[in-house]
Amino acid sequence: MDNEVLAAVRELLPGIAERAAATEEARRVSASTIRALADAGVFRMLQPKRYGGAEADPVHFFEVVRAISGACGSTGWVASVLGVHPWHLALYDDRAQAEVWGGDPDVLVCSSYAPTGTLTPVEGGYELSGVWRYASGCDHAQWALLGGLRVGAAGEPMDFITLLVPRADYRIEEIWDTVGLRGTGSNEIAVDTAFVPSYRVMNNYDMSNLRGPGQQVNAGPLYRIPFATVFTTAIAAPVIGVVAGCYENYLSTMRDRVRLSLGGGRFVEDKFAQVTVARAASEIDAAILQMDRNVRALMELAAAGEEIPMQPRLRARRDQVRGTERALDAIEQLFKTAGGQSLDRGNPIERAWRDAHAGGVHVANDAERALALYGRGAFGLPVEDNLV
Template sequence: MENEYLERVLELLPDIAKRARDTEEARRVPEETIRALTGAGVFRMLQPARYGGSESDPVHFYEIVRAISGACGSTGWVTSVLGVHPWHVALFDDRAQAEVWGENPDMLISSSYAPIGSMNRVAGGYEISGTWRFSSGVDYTGWAVLGGMLLSDTGAPIDTTTLLVPRSDYEVRDIWDSVGLRGTGSNEIVVERAFVPDHRVMRNFEFSQLRGPGQAVNTSPLYRIPFATVFTSAIAAPVLGVVSGCYESYLAAMRDRVRLSLGGGRFADDPFAQVMIGRASSEIDASILQMDRNVRALMAAASSGREVPMQLRLRARRDQVLATERALDAMDKLFKTAGGHSLERGNLIERAWRDAHAGGVHVANEADRALALYGRGAFGLPVEDNMV
């Protein structure tokens, strides 16, 4: 099936690329870019149709993210993060969905999933306080999905949770100043004694069981695939897009370059450079193909009504973390062989190198933990983890 959003986004890419350096300097995506992406319907791709969304194939969403990331890594990252949250909100109680989108279907939601906030049980819900960091694109959002730790009466951890909180209940502090993905505006959220009703609280155990109260009203198979796959793919996709876009820029820049050292000659005639291109391009292609294959397989399982196999869920996580690892390896090959020109500030290759590696440090891209889970499953051992 053809990606109906791709043509719209391709028209936006030249302007997004032109703004890439300004995006870095401002440390946030320009408002005109957010407006353009909103107008193109990108942020509603995974949103329920009941609230104006298109319930698109998630493979198409990740394709859009990769395309945007190739023009500007920061814009692609923000697009992916803000664009995946409607899928998550769709799993909440419909009362929460109505609060978020009832008056404005274009309402954007940011997040900070680390369970660092305090949660005190009160009548009808919880009182929460805390400081959550790394909330990408938060300047443009009216709601936030925040992580919390649910404790027993004795203070022992029971489960991690996610809580939906409106902008009126938190403060945004401008602290983002990073080496890569500088334009994502990943500032911090501060909450002081805000009330969160029960219908805006979900235990992460429910997500790991592929359950959510929102499934009662949002019946598409899209909302019955694993949170772990949907979310982590949204973190890997910008990295793949940055590296893929850099690869194309690299070919254009190096095709006619003449070396002034190492015997001179055209760079493109160097057989070692040709081998590197072959390796790097294959790693990028293989990563995208594997991730897309897994998401399609998960959608097919959900569409059939049968239980989504744990081995498939583990495979999706395995291939997602390795996709990021492979992309970063390809990025390093490109950067290393581009020569001194790649060191110039603002150069497309050096910015891509910084952005890709910044995305790579996200916990969702932590390879060893995900691979260990896959290994447990392959050996027939029980796997209990919310990120599968």
């Protein structure tokens, strides 16, 4: 099946690339760019059909994210994060889905999943307060998914939960000023006191066991694959896309360059430069191929109505973090050999280097943790983790 959204997005890429410096300077993606991406169908790709979405193949969604990220890392990151939340919302009770999309299917949802919220159980739900950082693209959202920790009577941790909160119940504090991904507007969300009804709460334990009340109304295979795979791939895909875009910029920039030192001559005739290109291209290809393979395998299991065992879930996480590592290795090689001009502020190679490394520090891209989980599973040891 053709990726129709990708075809529409490709027409937007020159403008997105042209605005990349302005996006970085503004420290947020413009409303006009978000509107253009919405019109192209990006944010409805993983949204249920019953609310105007496409329920698209997630591999196609990640392909779109990589393309946008190649033009502007910040725009691609925001497109991925805002674009993956309709998938998560589809797991919620239908009353929550109706509140968000019932009046306008184009409403966007941001998130900050870290369980920093303070929860007080009350009749019918929770009272929530707290501060959450790094809510990418929050300026464009009318709802937020916020993390909290449910505790027992003695104060012992019971489960992480995610609460869906409307824009009227929180404020945004502008704190985002970083080295990379500067244009993502990943600002802070603050809630003084808000009531969150129980139907707008999801237990992470249920999600880890591939359950959610929304499956009663959204029965397609898309909503039966692991949250950990969908979300962490949405965090890795922009990094890989940034590096793939940097690779193309590297080729076009370096093709006509003449060395003024090291014996002179055309850069493209340098065999060490040729090896760099080959290594970088291979790392990018490997990252994409493995991640796409794993998502397809999980979708095939879900479509067949089969139980999804732990092994392919662990493999998806293994290859997702390795995909990020491969992308970062590739951009290191490109940056190192691009010469002094790549150091100029705003140079596409320089910006991509900063953006890729900024994305690499997200907890979903923590390679050691994910690889250790895979190793436990390979040795037959039990694996219990929310990010698998």
